[in-house]
Amino acid sequence: MTPIQKKVCLVGAVSVGKTSLVNRYVHSLFSEKYLVTIGVKIDAKTLRVGDVGLRLLLWDLAGDDDFQRLNASYLRGSAGYVLVADGSRGHTLDAALDIQSRVASAVGPIPFVLALNKSDLRDQWDVDGRALAELAARGWLIRHTSAKLGTGVQEVFEDLARLLLAPASTPPGPP
Amino acid sequence: MNPHPSWSSSAEVSPEKASGRSRDELAEIRELLLGPEKQALEHLRERLEDPAQRAREVSGVLPQAVALACRRDQQLASALVPAVESALGVSVRRDPSPVVNAVFPIIGPAIRRAIAEAFSQLVQSLNEALDSSFSLRGLRWRFEAARTGKSFGEVVLLHTLVYRVEQLFLIHRASGLVLAHVQAPGIQAMAPDAVSGMLTAIQDFARDSFHAGQSEFLHNLQIGELAVWIESSPLASLAAVIRGQAPPEFRAVLQEALERVHREHSGDLEAFRGDAAPFEVCRAELEACLRQKLLERRRSPFKAVALVVLVVAAAAVWAGVKIRDQRRWASYVQRLRAEPGIVVTATGSRGGRHYVAGLRDPIAAVPADLRAALGVDPARVEEDWQPFQALTPSLVLRRARSALQPPPGVQLRLEGDVLFVEGLAPADWIRTAAARVQRLTGVRDVDLSRLADAEAATLVLRQQDIEGQQLRFDDATRLASGQEPILTALAEDILALHQAALVRGKPLTISVVGHTDQTGTDEQNLRISLQRAEWVTQNLVARGVPLHILQPVGMGAQQPLRSDLPPEQWLLNRRVTFRVHGPASDSPPP
Numbered sequence: 001m002t003p004i005q006k007k008v009c010l011v012g013a014v015s016v017g018k019t020s021l022v023n024r025y026v027h028s029l030f031s032e033k034y035l036v037t038i039g040v041k042i043d044a045k046t047l048r049v050g051d052v053g054l055r056l057l058l059w060d061l062a063g064d065d066d067f068q069r070l071n072a073s074y075l076r077g078s079a080g081y082v083l084v085a086d087g088s089r090g091h092t093l094d095a096a097l098d099i100q101s102r103v104a105s106a107v108g109p110i111p112f113v114l115a116l117n118k119s120d121l122r123d124q125w126d127v128d129g130r131a132l133a134e135l136a137a138r139g140w141l142i143r144h145t146s147a148k149l150g151t152g153v154q155e156v157f158e159d160l161a162r163l164l165l166a167p168a169s170t171p172p173g174p175p
Numbered sequence: 176m177n178p179h180p181s182w183s184s185s186a187e188v189s190p191e192k193a194s195g196r197s198r199d200e201l202a203e204i205r206e207l208l209l210g211p212e213k214q215a216l217e218h219l220r221e222r223l224e225d226p227a228q229r230a231r232e233v234s235g236v237l238p239q240a241v242a243l244a245c246r247r248d249q250q251l252a253s254a255l256v257p258a259v260e261s262a263l264g265v266s267v268r269r270d271p272s273p274v275v276n277a278v279f280p281i282i283g284p285a286i287r288r289a290i291a292e293a294f295s296q297l298v299q300s301l302n303e304a305l306d307s308s309f310s311l312r313g314l315r316w317r318f319e320a321a322r323t324g325k326s327f328g329e330v331v332l333l334h335t336l337v338y339r340v341e342q343l344f345l346i347h348r349a350s351g352l353v354l355a356h357v358q359a360p361g362i363q364a365m366a367p368d369a370v371s372g373m374l375t376a377i378q379d380f381a382r383d384s385f386h387a388g389q390s391e392f393l394h395n396l397q398i399g400e401l402a403v404w405i406e407s408s409p410l411a412s413l414a415a416v417i418r419g420q421a422p423p424e425f426r427a428v429l430q431e432a433l434e435r436v437h438r439e440h441s442g443d444l445e446a447f448r449g450d451a452a453p454f455e456v457c458r459a460e461l462e463a464c465l466r467q468k469l470l471e472r473r474r475s476p477f478k479a480v481a482l483v484v485l486v487v488a489a490a491a492v493w494a495g496v497k498i499r500d501q502r503r504w505a506s507y508v509q510r511l512r513a514e515p516g517i518v519v520t521a522t523g524s525r526g527g528r529h530y531v532a533g534l535r536d537p538i539a540a541v542p543a544d545l546r547a548a549l550g551v552d553p554a555r556v557e558e559d560w561q562p563f564q565a566l567t568p569s570l571v572l573r574r575a576r577s578a579l580q581p582p583p584g585v586q587l588r589l590e591g592d593v594l595f596v597e598g599l600a601p602a603d604w605i606r607t608a609a610a611r612v613q614r615l616t617g618v619r620d621v622d623l624s625r626l627a628d629a630e631a632a633t634l635v636l637r638q639q640d641i642e643g644q645q646l647r648f649d650d651a652t653r654l655a656s657g658q659e660p661i662l663t664a665l666a667e668d669i670l671a672l673h674q675a676a677l678v679r680g681k682p683l684t685i686s687v688v689g690h691t692d693q694t695g696t697d698e699q700n701l702r703i704s705l706q707r708a709e710w711v712t713q714n715l716v717a718r719g720v721p722l723h724i725l726q727p728v729g730m731g732a733q734q735p736l737r738s739d740l741p742p743e744q745w746l747l748n749r750r751v752t753f754r755v756h757g758p759a760s761d762s763p764p765p
């Protein structure tokens with residue numbers, strides 16, 4: 001039976017590791033080299049949740065910064081998204097919050113997971129634990145990931161996949 | 176069906192007792208004896224005569240019977256053919272949809288298989304046809320096939336293709352998810368869903384970049400040899416990946432296909448949440464769009480002929496250029512050899528370039544000028560000239576000329592190794608000439624003896640002019656008629672001679688000599704002759720000649736023009752003549 005397809009976007013500030021997460025998840029690859037994503041790059045990956053086959057179409061969007069705002073038309077038709085922040089650069093989490101509210105106003109309250117990436121950079125960790133706790137309290141699903149080591153990567157996408165299949169569940173996020 | 180039914184057993188199982196002799200009894204007996212049989216017969220007749228009953232019974236055994244008959248042979252099947260055929264005909268005439276519905280699931284795959292088979296047959300036959308044909312192009316394609324790992328036939332097909340629709344994507348417009356995807360046989364499609372996403376992203380990007388409305392969309396993309404044609408409806412897009420040049424009509428084919436999909440699945444499109452199953456049936460619609468057209472190969476000899484002509488013409492032009500080039504070079508070398516002061520020691524060509532080497536007198540002709548005059552291409556020439564001095568007379572002369580820079584009146588002449596310098600020249604130049612020709616190669620001796628001071632020469636000439644003049648008189652001191660202009664010209668000549676003598680620092684005196692005829696006494700004649708001389712002197716002074724260079728002298732009749740002059744011509748002796756003492760002549764003044 002053909003799997004159910006879902007469009008999933010990866011959004012976040014510049015250079016937080018969106019492309020790296022997709023490359024790790026889809027191709028099991030990682031590179032230290034940084035190649036800026038321009039526009040969007042699309043990959044696909046099939047996974048199983050319980051006995052349901054799911055085909056994720058992963059839209060890896062260009063990082064959002066002051067010069068290049070998130071392109072809302074790429075978000076159309078998304079079933080969910082992965083919000084990515086760089087744990088070694090605290091301000092990318094603030095940026096992620098801002099991006100999240102913009103995405104929500106563009107496509108509505110669809111499910112998402114926050115990936116706090118580069119968890120391998122322990123000694124440069126720059127994220128306030130309390131801020132995370134607050135987000136978790138709001139119902140946000142948060143995962144620590146390392147595209148470099150592979151830890152938490154599969155889990156992020158599987159978490160999101162489950163949310164996508166959960167019927168009529170109220171998505172997390174601010175009301 | 177059991178062909179031998181037995182009812183004897185049923186008689187045995189119903190024993191009857193015989194009792195009494197009455198008809199009733201008989202009837203009873205008969206009843207007793209035959210009753211069961213009668214009943215059975217009755218039952219049988221009923222079964223045979225009632226069609227409904229019979230049908231009920233046959234229906235019970237028919238499946239089994241058909242199965243048996245089919246197992247035995249083909250008879251039943253062939254017997255049924257006309258019936259089934261006409262039944263189908265009737266059915267389709269009445270209402271085709273049940274048959275269509277029934278057949279639909281098998282028809283799509285059947286068509287696909289047929290196409291695939293036809294295609295592989297086509298490739299196969301191309302393979303066979305071309306295996307034997309052995310052309311340059313064939314070789315190239317064969318090489319390409321080996322390189323790309325495709326079959327030879329496939330490569331040929333790619334080259335003989337006008338166009339082929341290789342893939343079709345039915346895309347959910349909002350999400351870019353793929354609803355259905357079909358591909359031509361033999362095409363390896365990569366992740367259609369990701370491609371579908373990219374096509375949508377490109378649409379979004381284009382729309383964003385040009386601030387186009389949601390209803391506008393990109394119709395056409397070109398990626399190398401592939402074109403992507405896109406048609407869009409509000410909920411779905413249909414994208415065709417085409418190799419080659421599809422005709423414009425194909426656009427309409429896409430539009431219609433998309434319209435049908437949209438009409439039949441608008442509900443599914445709106446409700447789409449990622450499950451593409453409802454669109455599986457659209458595959459047939461899409462497959463109908465997988466079209467292709469092959470090139471009709473025209474084998475005209477024209478191209479080959481044109482090619483040959485072209486090659487021959489090119490060769491002729493090349494040869495012509497080559498020959499002309501060779502000719503020019505040859506005449507250049509010949510010219511160099513003939514040129515005095517140039518000695519060609521080596522000549523030839525290497526690597527498409529001509530070369531010439533030798534000795535050249537710096538005073539000789541310049542090779543580049545000769546080359547230019549003959550039209551030899553300098554880019555294709557290498558030259559190597561060593562300097563030397565030639566003893567060819569013409570060059571020795573040329574060298575002498577350039578060393579001497581002789582003025583116009585001077586000629587140079589070489590006899591053996593002696594240089595003769597002849598003619599008139601300014602005194603300054605003459606003074607330095609000897610020094611200038613001292614170290615001239617090819618000249619042993621210089622002869623300047625025939626070289627004259629030009630100014631001195633003019634002095635002599637002027638002096639001769641003056642001394643050749645005379646003024647004739649009618650009377651004692653009256654000029655004969657017509658003598659006035661001579662006097663004026665004389666004054667000018669004398670003045671010029673005076674100037675020249677001054678410049679050269681030479682003294683100048685002119686004797687003005689008066690004469691008379693033989694009539695009269697000597698004393699008288701002497702006086703008159705002196706009067707005449709003085710008169711001329713005064714008149715010259717009046718015309719600007721300084722007095723101190725003039726010396727009036729009276730000669731009386733002592734120097735007649737001619738001693739044998741007849742008396743009627745004696746008048747001619749009444750005259751004044753001039754003698755110049757000074758710059759050119761050594762004769763001292765009297």
Ligand SMILES: Nc1nc2c(ncn2[C@@H]2O[C@H](COP(=O)(O)OP(=O)(O)OP(=O)(O)O)[C@@H](O)[C@H]2O)c(=O)[nH]1
Nearest residue numbers: 015016017018019020032034037063118146147148
């Ligand atoms: N140490 C470490 N480095 C990472 C990790 N993930 C990504 N990087 C590095 O971070 C840099 C940026 O990674 P990308 O994946 O290109 O970032 P991005 O978010 O796609 O960037 P944009 O497309 O420009 O927005 C690269 O040099 C990666 O090698 C990680 O988990 N650990």
Ligand SMILES: [Mg+2]
Nearest residue numbers: 018019036037
């Ligand atoms: Mg990127």
